[in-house]
Amino acid sequence: MRVIAIQQGRVQSRRRLFDGSVFESAYEKLPAAGPVRISDTGVGYDAQGDLVRHGGPDRATLMYASAHYDRFEEEYGMRLPYGSFAENLTVSGIDEATVAIGDVFRVGEALLEVSEPRIPCWKITEHTGVKTLSERVQQTGRIGFFLRTLRAGEVQTNDPLVRIDRAHDEFIVSDVYRLLIRPRLTQEEAHWLLACTKLSRKHREHIAQKWAIDA
Numbered sequence: 001m002r003v004i005a006i007q008q009g010r011v012q013s014r015r016r017l018f019d020g021s022v023f024e025s026a027y028e029k030l031p032a033a034g035p036v037r038i039s040d041t042g043v044g045y046d047a048q049g050d051l052v053r054h055g056g057p058d059r060a061t062l063m064y065a066s067a068h069y070d071r072f073e074e075e076y077g078m079r080l081p082y083g084s085f086a087e088n089l090t091v092s093g094i095d096e097a098t099v100a101i102g103d104v105f106r107v108g109e110a111l112l113e114v115s116e117p118r119i120p121c122w123k124i125t126e127h128t129g130v131k132t133l134s135e136r137v138q139q140t141g142r143i144g145f146f147l148r149t150l151r152a153g154e155v156q157t158n159d160p161l162v163r164i165d166r167a168h169d170e171f172i173v174s175d176v177y178r179l180l181i182r183p184r185l186t187q188e189e190a191h192w193l194l195a196c197t198k199l200s201r202k203h204r205e206h207i208a209q210k211w212a213i214d215a
Contacts, residue, residue, distance in 0.1 A: 001093030102167030102198030109153025
């Protein structure tokens with residue numbers, strides 16, 4: 001397991017490909033040259049255009065499996081450069097089926113803890129120009145996941161990715177994602193999600209409020 005690529009992006013005004021409307025986004029990420037510091041707020045100068053739906057301590061870093069690129073490139077017959085899914089760290093050796101909420105990884109000098117699945121949005125299609133890609137990412141569960149920073153530090157390409165702790169064996173990212181995107185949950189499912197103490201605060205509060213449960 002290691003870091004394959006590092007990306008960071010600044011907020012820019014962009015025009016939507018399919019209706020011409022203007023929006024603010026830091027989706028477009030550029031490769032980082034040399035070591036980059038990961039802080040409580042994210043990777044290097046990376047920013048977010050929509051601070052309601054993105055960013056914050058529980059979403060400091062977005063990690064994405066490099067193996068997913070091979071699958072999408074084969075499926076669509078086109079090359080997708082690293083950062084096409086807005087990830088900060090493109091990594092090898094792990095994915096949503098092998099990582100659990102609460103897993104702690106040492107990456108370079110930093111310690112990062114998995115906090116939630118990434119819920120894909122329309123910006124994947126806007127960035128790549130592939131009309132069906134956002135939907136396909138959702139369908140396949142090749143979504144990526146967010147991490148909070150437990151210890152800030154410098155990270156660079158080819159750094160080993162070392163899992164040093166696991167808080168919850170049962171809360172695999174792919175399983176949590178499948179529940180989070182469902183329009184309705186049973187009380188049992190809602191309680192199960194709330195038992196994941198390392199799940200991000202926003203998700204826990206939303207689940208508790210929507211299903212009237214004391215978190």
